[in-house]
Each structure stands twice: as structure tokens, then as C-alpha cells.
Amino acid sequence: KAGVTQTPRYLIKTRGQQVTLSCSPISGHRSVSWYQQTPGQGLQFLFEYFSETQRNKGNFPGRFSGRQFSNSRSEMNVSTLELGDSALYLCASSLLGRGSSGANVLTFGAGSRLTVL
Amino acid sequence: ELKVEQNPLFLSMQEGKNYTIYCNYSTTSDRLYWYRQDPGKSLESLFVLLSNGAVKQEGRLMASLDTKARLSTLHITAAVHDLSATYFCAGEDYRDDKIIFGKGTRLHILP
Numbered sequence: 001k002a003g004v005t006q007t008p009r010y011l012i013k014t015r016g017q018q019v020t021l022s023c024s025p026i027s028g029h030r031s032v033s034w035y036q037q038t039p040g041q042g043l044q045f046l047f048e049y050f051s052e053t054q055r056n057k058g059n060f061p062g063r064f065s066g067r068q069f070s071n072s073r074s075e076m077n078v079s080t081l082e083l084g085d086s087a088l089y090l091c092a093s094s095l096l097g098r099g100s101s102g103a104n105v106l107t108f109g110a111g112s113r114l115t116v117l
Numbered sequence: 118e119l120k121v122e123q124n125p126l127f128l129s130m131q132e133g134k135n136y137t138i139y140c141n142y143s144t145t146s147d148r149l150y151w152y153r154q155d156p157g158k159s160l161e162s163l164f165v166l167l168s169n170g171a172v173k174q175e176g177r178l179m180a181s182l183d184t185k186a187r188l189s190t191l192h193i194t195a196a197v198h199d200l201s202a203t204y205f206c207a208g209e210d211y212r213d214d215k216i217i218f219g220k221g222t223r224l225h226i227l228p
Contacts, residue, residue, distance in 0.1 A: 033216065042220035043205065056214045090159065103148065103167060104209065106216065108159040 002027065004109035006091050012115045018079040021112045025072050025093030032074040033106065034066060037088040046089075049074055078114075086116045119144050119210035123219035131227050133195050138222045140189040140206035149182050149189045150207045154221070160205065164191075196226045 005024040013019050025032050034046040045058040049068035066076040072093075078085055092106035120143040130136050140149070148167055152160040164173040166182035166189060173180050177200065179192045189206055207218040 035218070043218040045215050045217060048215070058215070092160075103150075103165040104216065105150065105162045105165055106152075106160075106207075107162070108152075110159045 004091055004093050004107050006089075006109035006112050008112055009110060010113050010115075012117060013081050014117050015081055015083060017081050018077060019081060019114060020075055020077045021089055021091075021114075023074045023076075023091030023093075023109060025074070025091075026095075026107055029093035029095050029107070030072050031094045031096065031104075032068055032072065033092045033094070034074070034076050035090045035092065036060075037090055037111070038086075043090070046076065081116045083116050086114060088113050118213055119146055119208055119215070119217045121206060121208050121217050121219040123204075123206055123222050125222060126220060127223050127225075129225045129227060130193075130196055132197055135195065136193050138191040138193075138204055138206075138224075140191070140219055142187050142189075142208045144187075144210070144212075145184075146187075146208035146210065147184055148209045149180075150216070151180050151189075151191055152205045152207065152218075154203045154205065156202075163204075193224075198226050198228050200224065201226045 007022045031050045033048040035043045037043050047057045048055050052068045063079045068074045088111045090111045092108045094106050096104050122141045151163040154160045164180040169184040171182045177194045182189045203221045203223045205218050205221045207216050
């Protein structure tokens with residue numbers, strides 16, 4: 001079955017612009033999480049959506065936002081880009097939502113590499 | 118908030134040697150995950166550890182969980198070059214409902 005698909009894979013923006021990244025989860029997965037990966041900070045949790053609701057948010061400024069659609073596809077938006085936003089943005093989907101008793105294994109997409117100039 | 122610390126962050130080792138990566142976490146987290154990331158690729162799930170004393174093995178990799186010590190280990194036996202990758206551990210923070218990752222251990226195995 002198809003994996004987690006992220007688009008675009010690569011993009012270059014300039015400071016002050018905004019960007020929208022898209023994520024299509026594995027069919028049947030209702031939970032979508034977003035992470036920012038940088039060499040210095042590793043993977044940092046951005047937010048998680050389940051059934052179109054944001055269930056949690058990491059410690060990022062309000063410039064980072066997201067949403068989930070009824071088909072579980074998710075988008076994240078970063079406004080007023082800063083140089084420090086350059087990173088690999090990873091989306092991950094899972095079958096189970098938070099608080100479930102089973103394993104909550106994340107399946108990651110290939111990522112969207114954002115470069116801010 | 119749950120904090121996950123891995124050590125070492127970088128490890129260069131010879132083929133055929135054994136080594137262990139350590140993952141400490143700060144608060145109660147009875148679920149611990151290990152992922153692998155190859156250069157330029159995304160993360161892939163390796164192991165899921167759901168209870169104290171859990172041990173999982175696949176090939177030359179073995180993961181274990183000690184919830185009382187808040188410690189998980191990933192042991193590499195007789196390393197081979199194909200195991201060169203970055204390994205991440207991650208715990209679930211039940212209070213904040215997040216999965217928190219360690220910074221990763223970059224493993225380089227010399228032929």
C-alpha cells in the first residue's frame with residue numbers, strides 16, 4: 001500500500017515569505033504528526049492532528065500552523081519565514097490515536113526540505 | 118514534559134565489534150520506540166517496547182526497556198557496514214500526548 005506522501009520534497013523561499021507543506025497519510029490512518037528536523041535540535045514535535053482536530057502542539061511560535069482535512073490529509077503552514085526555519089519537515093501518520101493501549105508506531109514520509117534564504 | 122536523551126550522539130566503530138546505544142528518559146513512559154534513519158532518507162520503525170523488561174531482537178540489533186531505570190538500550194552485535202545510520206529512540210509523554218524523540222545517535226561502521 002502507498003506510504004506517507006509529502007509534497008513538495010524540496011523548496012527554497014526567502015525571508016518573510018510563507019510556505020504550505022502537504023502530507024497524505026497511509027490510507028486508514030487518522031493521526032498525522034509533524035516534526036521539524038535540524039542537525040542541531042534533532043526531531044522536534046510541531047503538532048498532531050486526529051480526525052481534523054489538533055490534539056497537541058509543540059513549542060513553536062504561532063507562525064507555525066496546520067490543519068487536517070476530512071480525508072485525513074494534512075497541511076502545515078509557516079508564515080513570515082525566518083532563516084532558522086530552514087529544516088527538513090517530516091510528517092508521520094499512525095493508525096492509533098493518542099491514549100490508545102496499543103503501540104503507536106509512526107510511519108514517516110520522505111520529508112519536505114525547506115531552505116530559507 | 119518528557120525529555121529523551123541518547124548517548125553517544127556519534128559513534129564510529131569497526132566491523133565485528135559490539136556496542137550499545139543508551140536512551141534515558143525523564144518521566145514515566147512505558148512505551149519506547151526505536152527508529153533508524155539512513156542518510157537522505159526518512160525514519161523507519163525498528164522496535165516497539167511496551168513494557169518493563171521487554172526485549173526485541175532483529176538480526177544484529179537488540180533493544181530492551183527498563184522502565185524503573187527509565188532506560189532503553191540498543192545493542193549492536195558484530196557490527197557490519199550496512200548498519201551505518203542514525204538511530205533514534207522516542208518515548209510517549211502521556212501527560213502532553215506527544216511522542217518525543219532523542220537527538221539520535223549517528224553510527225558509522227568502518228569496514
